[in-house]
Amino acid sequence: MxxxxxxxxxxxxxxxxxxxxxxxxxxxxxxxxxxxxxxxxxxxxxxxxxxxxxxxxxxxxxxxxxxxxxxxxxxxxxxxxxxxxxxxxxxxxxxxxxxxxxxxxxxxxxxxxxxxxxxxxxxxxxxxxxxxxxxxxxDALEYKRSTKEIKYPTELDWKLGRCMVNLSRLKEGRTLCDPFCGTGTILLEAKSMGIRCIGIDFDSKMCEISRKNLTANGYKAGVINSTYHHISKIKDKIDAIVTDVPYGTASRSSMSPKKVIQDFVSVVPKKMKLVLVYKKGMDVDGLAKAKKYEIYRHKSLTRVIAIR
Ligand SMILES: C[S@@+](CC[C@H](N)C(=O)[O-])C[C@H]1O[C@@H](n2cnc3c(N)ncnc32)[C@H](O)[C@@H]1O
Structure with missing residues (x-):
């Protein structure tokens, strides 16, 4: 020790x-x-x-x-x-x-x-x-950060993404799934730590961006073009879910963001570690007992990180 x-x-x-x-x-x-x-x-x-x-x-x-x-x-x-x-x-x-x-x-x-x-x-x-x-x-600490080839206005700050991966307590070789992967911020941070990843996004354009960002760093990870419901098909391969849920009504979804979060949380197996970030005010019953942290960004955006 x-x-x-x-x-x-x-x-x-x-x-x-x-x-x-x-x-x-x-x-x-x-x-x-x-x-x-x-x-x-x-x-x-x-x-x-x-x-x-x-x-x-x-x-x-x-x-x-x-x-x-x-x-x-x-x-x-x-x-x-x-x-x-x-x-x-x-x-x-x-x-x-x-x-x-x-x-x-x-x-x-x-x-x-x-x-x-x-x-x-x-x-x-x-x-x-x-x-x-x-x-x-x-002595010196050498380590290389992942870089992003393609950025997007809705992307998550890499620091929050990295911190969330760490809060999941996954070690090298375990598997993380981000079912709303967007540009792949969380996937990139997890891969840089030697964690296996599966990304899911219902927008094929976002899946393509994630794939390009991962490839540009020499990482291999499966990115699946589907909705978050795909989790139930691959749940046995996943050790934790770390994700950044939509903040506004997505054009391809008629559901409000709160309904998306509610439904998504109900789809995640109860015993699976879940770390998610959402816009303050979107709290749902399934997260009532979760440990939460508030992150102020600007006057119309305070994020909540929840760990269940
Ligand atoms: C807040 S963004 C994620 C941003 C991502 N963390 C990043 O850094 O780029 C939410 C993502 O969820 C996707 N999305 C929205 N509804 C979805 C659904 N029902 N199933 C899967 N993906 C969905 C959107 O296409 C969008 O890329």
């Missing part, structure tokens, strides 16, 4: 914390977490990089090594160059530059390597909260 630290970016804090916990628990159900301001400390058997690569709202992460007072006893890994980064999460004004310089001088002797502010092989983090002064370290 090791301790890792994650500093949240500050966007959607409750959602961000729950996403991080979901990712860590998907790999290690016994993972424990503690929150101190925007700092989340996770004790688990999973290396920090595996969690950080997936988490959407994390600004910095690494191994938690101890606190300022025992910095001289901390064993840092061997490295060619290093940099100190002080992050103030406390309610007080703190001269982080002075702390970085001071600690940098101590560590230069201890580590026996030179400082490189631009491209350090090791970054030592000094994280200050109202409760403690933590020390952590990290």
């Amino acid at each position: 090791s301790q890792s630290f994650f500093i949240l970016s500050g966007e959607h804090q409750d959602l961000a914390k729950d996403e991080l916990v979901s990712v860590s628990k998907s790999y290690d159900i016994k993972a424990l977490y503690r929150v101190d301001s925007r700092l989340v400390i996770i004790t688990s058997s999973t290396p920090w990089k595996k969690i950080a690569k997936r988490a959407t709202f994390v600004r910095a992460a690494g191994n938690l090594a101890g606190t300022f007072k025992d910095i001289s006893k901390i064993e840092f890994p061997k490295s060619y160059t290093f940099a100190c980064r002080a992050i103030n999460l406390s309610s007080k004004k703190i001269n982080t530059l002075a702390i970085e310089k001071e600690t940098g001088a101590i560590l230069k002797q201890k580590l026996g390597c030179r400082v490189s502010l631009l491209d350090p092989t090791l970054t030592v983090y000094l994280v200050i909260t109202d409760n403690n002064r933590y020390v952590g370290y990290a």
Whole structure:
């Protein structure tokens, strides 16, 4: 068991914390977490990089090594160059530059390597909260985001899509279905994490866009031109449904968006994990017990992410 630290970016804090916990628990159900301001400390058997690569709202992460007072006893890994980064999460004004310089001088002797502010092989983090002064370290985290060849005005923000995939707690090799896949935002994020995908959309043009976006990233995923009712035919192949339901009345559907959500939720098998996003005000009975998060976008759009 090791301790890792994650500093949240500050966007959607409750959602961000729950996403991080979901990712860590998907790999290690016994993972424990503690929150101190925007700092989340996770004790688990999973290396920090595996969690950080997936988490959407994390600004910095690494191994938690101890606190300022025992910095001289901390064993840092061997490295060619290093940099100190002080992050103030406390309610007080703190001269982080002075702390970085001071600690940098101590560590230069201890580590026996030179400082490189631009491209350090090791970054030592000094994280200050109202409760403690933590020390952590990290080497570079390399990861490539999916790109979108074809965009569309109704597409979901990739950050919400990624976060929703993580809230489903699916690991590599499991299968996700997005039955309202549109341009494939959720499929692209899931594929980038090694999750298998099936997309469904009743609009053949949207299916084509999804396929092109997936192919452009070198991903293979089945995209089926059908309505969400197709779920009942493939339910045995799916581990979770993650989706972004229509917000307005679709031209090809005579049903109101609320009726679509209501019917869709009733089609999803009760025991199947469901993470969906919809426009606030479209709550339906089938989601009464779901955990919900509100995401304000602009004055006429607040989204709700629900997990059932
Ligand atoms: C809000 S958009 C999804 C956007 C998508 N998340 C993206 O990022 O591009 C909803 C999608 O549901 C599709 N749709 C609407 N009614 C449907 C139905 N009954 N069955 C399947 N797809 C449907 C629409 O064609 C549209 O692409």
